[in-house]
Amino acid sequence: MHIGVLGGGQLSRMMALAGYPLGLQFTVLDPSPAVCASQVAEHVQADYTDQAALDDLAQRCDVITWDFENVPAESVAYLEAKCPVYPAREALALGQDRWHEKSLFRELNIATPKFAMVDTRPDLLAALDDIGLPAVLKTRRMGYDGKGQVVLRTQEDLEPAWQQLGGQALILEQFVSFDFECSVIGVRSRKGEVAFYPIARNRHHRGVLSISAVPARLPEALSQQAQAWLQELLERFDYVGVLTLELFVRGSELLVNEMAPRVHNSGHWSQNGAVTSQFENHLRAVAGLPLGSCDARGASIMLNWIGEMPKVQAFMSIPGLHWHDYGKSARPGRKVGHANLVADDLAQLRERAQALQPLVTAEQWLHIQECLGAEV
Amino acid sequence: MHIGVLGGGQLSRMMALAGYPLGLQFTVLDPSPAVCASQVAEHVQADYTDQAALDDLAQRCDVITWDFENVPAESVAYLEAKCPVYPAREALALGQDRWHEKSLFRELNIATPKFAMVDTRPDLLAALDDIGLPAVLKTRRMGYDGKGQVVLRTQEDLEPAWQQLGGQALILEQFVSFDFECSVIGVRSRKGEVAFYPIARNRHHRGVLSISAVPARLPEALSQQAQAWLQELLERFDYVGVLTLELFVRGSELLVNEMAPRVHNSGHWSQNGAVTSQFENHLRAVAGLPLGSCDARGASIMLNWIGEMPKVQAFMSIPGLHWHDYGKSARPGRKVGHANLVADDLAQLRERAQALQPLVTAEQWLHIQECLGAEV
Numbered sequence: 001m002h003i004g005v006l007g008g009g010q011l012s013r014m015m016a017l018a019g020y021p022l023g024l025q026f027t028v029l030d031p032s033p034a035v036c037a038s039q040v041a042e043h044v045q046a047d048y049t050d051q052a053a054l055d056d057l058a059q060r061c062d063v064i065t066w067d068f069e070n071v072p073a074e075s076v077a078y079l080e081a082k083c084p085v086y087p088a089r090e091a092l093a094l095g096q097d098r099w100h101e102k103s104l105f106r107e108l109n110i111a112t113p114k115f116a117m118v119d120t121r122p123d124l125l126a127a128l129d130d131i132g133l134p135a136v137l138k139t140r141r142m143g144y145d146g147k148g149q150v151v152l153r154t155q156e157d158l159e160p161a162w163q164q165l166g167g168q169a170l171i172l173e174q175f176v177s178f179d180f181e182c183s184v185i186g187v188r189s190r191k192g193e194v195a196f197y198p199i200a201r202n203r204h205h206r207g208v209l210s211i212s213a214v215p216a217r218l219p220e221a222l223s224q225q226a227q228a229w230l231q232e233l234l235e236r237f238d239y240v241g242v243l244t245l246e247l248f249v250r251g252s253e254l255l256v257n258e259m260a261p262r263v264h265n266s267g268h269w270s271q272n273g274a275v276t277s278q279f280e281n282h283l284r285a286v287a288g289l290p291l292g293s294c295d296a297r298g299a300s301i302m303l304n305w306i307g308e309m310p311k312v313q314a315f316m317s318i319p320g321l322h323w324h325d326y327g328k329s330a331r332p333g334r335k336v337g338h339a340n341l342v343a344d345d346l347a348q349l350r351e352r353a354q355a356l357q358p359l360v361t362a363e364q365w366l367h368i369q370e371c372l373g374a375e376v
Numbered sequence: 377m378h379i380g381v382l383g384g385g386q387l388s389r390m391m392a393l394a395g396y397p398l399g400l401q402f403t404v405l406d407p408s409p410a411v412c413a414s415q416v417a418e419h420v421q422a423d424y425t426d427q428a429a430l431d432d433l434a435q436r437c438d439v440i441t442w443d444f445e446n447v448p449a450e451s452v453a454y455l456e457a458k459c460p461v462y463p464a465r466e467a468l469a470l471g472q473d474r475w476h477e478k479s480l481f482r483e484l485n486i487a488t489p490k491f492a493m494v495d496t497r498p499d500l501l502a503a504l505d506d507i508g509l510p511a512v513l514k515t516r517r518m519g520y521d522g523k524g525q526v527v528l529r530t531q532e533d534l535e536p537a538w539q540q541l542g543g544q545a546l547i548l549e550q551f552v553s554f555d556f557e558c559s560v561i562g563v564r565s566r567k568g569e570v571a572f573y574p575i576a577r578n579r580h581h582r583g584v585l586s587i588s589a590v591p592a593r594l595p596e597a598l599s600q601q602a603q604a605w606l607q608e609l610l611e612r613f614d615y616v617g618v619l620t621l622e623l624f625v626r627g628s629e630l631l632v633n634e635m636a637p638r639v640h641n642s643g644h645w646s647q648n649g650a651v652t653s654q655f656e657n658h659l660r661a662v663a664g665l666p667l668g669s670c671d672a673r674g675a676s677i678m679l680n681w682i683g684e685m686p687k688v689q690a691f692m693s694i695p696g697l698h699w700h701d702y703g704k705s706a707r708p709g710r711k712v713g714h715a716n717l718v719a720d721d722l723a724q725l726r727e728r729a730q731a732l733q734p735l736v737t738a739e740q741w742l743h744i745q746e747c748l749g750a751e752v
Binding site: 013020023025039040066197275284289290292293296309312313316317319320322323324325327337342374 | 389393396397398399403416547605617651660665668669673685689690693695696698699700701703713718
């Protein structure tokens with residue numbers, strides 16, 4: 001079976017690496033000349049709206065999916081007339097607009113921070129009256145990794161924020177002082193089977209995911225709440241593949257921040273720490289195969305490498321550490337790889353993680369301790 | 377780092393798939409026009425003795441290795457002058473000649489079935505006098521998967537065997553009525569670190585590996601004996617990478633059948649059943665990285681798919697089953713893929729293996745029962 005992927009970044013690359021053993025082959029479509037998936041898959045360099053390229057992709061593929069959420073929904077609609085496309089165009093389209101996304105959460109009684117549509121300056125003032133400070137002003141579209149958003153803490157932040165973002169479709173959201181962040185990843189097959197990975201506890205740094213850890217050390221009731229919400233969304237979209245929800249935990253309260261209709265950075269631990277990785281399960285789903293188990297094999301922590309790869313030697317001497325280099329060149333802020341550290345249980349993971357301390361920054365070490373608990 | 381591989385079969389393909397996450401890139405050299413590694417690596421189609429192609433490979437690669445044991449040792453010698461080549465040319469050359477191989481075993485006091493060199497018909501008669509019947513007449517070179525060998529059970533088998541094989545360099549070996557077969561796989565790094573995978577219990581069918589299981593249920597003393605022999609060979613060759621010994625078990629006696637200076641079919645279980653797969657550890661070794669742990673994660677059984685891939689759907693519904701399709705077309709006798717079934721322990725593996733019974737032939741089912749023990 002030949003799989004087409006819109007987008008040729010690291011998610012696409014890791015999908016292909018997980019898919020070859022299933023007997024799948026891959027073509028990625030991406031406008032960039034050098035994409036890291038091209039080392040392991042055929043690369044068609046073309047714009048996502050290039051009809052000839054889309055025709056060609058549909059022609060040579062049995063199923064098409066995507067690796068990032070800003071693929072034009074119109075292109076997906078165009079492809080759907082020619083070839084099965086998963087996970088679900090509606091989820092993609094909704095996820096591309098924060099206001100539509102959060103409105104759906106509200107409709108489904110999925111708890112989410114207060115929000116309001118902001119098109120004009122008067123809208124902003126009215127929204128602030130309702131939501132209060134602190135709040136976050138965000139573009140409704142094309143935001144990721146903390147881009148396109150400004151935190152408003154005092155009235156003085158209003159004017160510069162409006163200067164920076166005003167003039168496009170915006171949303172004002174309540175700023176949540178959360179205790180920590182987590183995410184739930186689920187997968188649904190073509191036949192409607194659903195499976196959930198254990199919740200991951202996440203730590204962002206400057207808007208970019210820095211660390212994920214499993215188990216998340218979340219009360220069981222909250223885990224079940226998160227899974228129930230995710231299940232509702234999977235059914236709502238008649239979704240096929242992996243869907244991710246990012247959540248805030250505040251006391252005993254859970255709030256959904258956003259959804260990502262694709263494999264997700266916070267699921268990378270599953271490559272070495274779960275029976276079946278999120279990449280394989282996404283492919284099993286879209287290829288019409290039975291799902292694999294999402295169970296964790298022990299405890300895991302994932303560390304993102306941002307900007308450049310660290311020296312591999314010292315890290316790879318750590319027992320249970322697995323390396324994931326995306327084959328990219330270094331560039332500030334760029335996700336270039338990650339490491340998964342896996343152990344039999346949380347106690348052993350905390351022990352093994354000690355070896356990371358001399359290798360990471362003081363800040364990263366604090367984040368690792370946060371994610372694994374004070375006992376590290 | 378760019379890795380060159382002589383040979384572009386499934387071992388090369390699985391090596392590449394294991395190597396991309398380490399940040400490695402791959403070029404395979406193979407004379408066949410269609411090799412399954414070419415789906416995931418650059419393929420140079422040329423003969424192994426084509427000097428221009430070897431020059432080119434050495435030019436673009438940082439390290440060169442191989443995926444099968446019949447690569448001409450002369451080509452390796454030629455490459456060595458231009459580029460580091462691992463695991464070890466001496467092991468390759470010795471392994472290509474059964475008589476040299478067994479003579480080394482004898483020199484190192486590694487127990488092996490009785491053997492004698494046979495160039496002429498009188499040699500054969502003398503060897504039979506010494507070794508007795510039953511015995512196996514084999515070509516000294518180019519044999520694999522049971523090819524180039526004939527079992528002699530009675531005096532009547534002599535003449536047809538000589539008709540079939542006489543005229544080339546031969547070896548007569550004692551026929552061992554073993555209780556079962558097993559293999560030990562070890563890996564040695566550039567710095568001389570050595571690690572061993574747990575012994576696998578193997579079942580061949582018509583000379584081709586059918587099943588491997590871990591744990592092998594071998595007495596600890598025999599496991600240690602096998603590892604000690606392997607360690608001796610690793611040191612002897614100043615070996616870098618994965619080396620495999622195939623063994624016969626007869627009562628409390630262990631006999632080495634042959635060695636394979638490469639990753640091995642009986643180590644495929646390690647892809648899903650060990651902390652680090654044999655493919656990744658071979659690459660870690662040749663790339664100068666620290667070795668990963670060879671420890672098993674639970675119990676595993678590997679089933680080879682010969683000739684054609686079975687229907688994937690039913691197999692992939694089995695909990696803990698992992699699929700490995702080599703992307704080859706079907707052909708009688710060809711290794712086209714395998715499945716690894718993994719569980720927390722042998723008891724759970726026996727339970728999970730029940731689901732295989734309706735999906736495999738009666739013969740395969742017997743082999744599975746043999747490998748996992750009567751309790752299945």
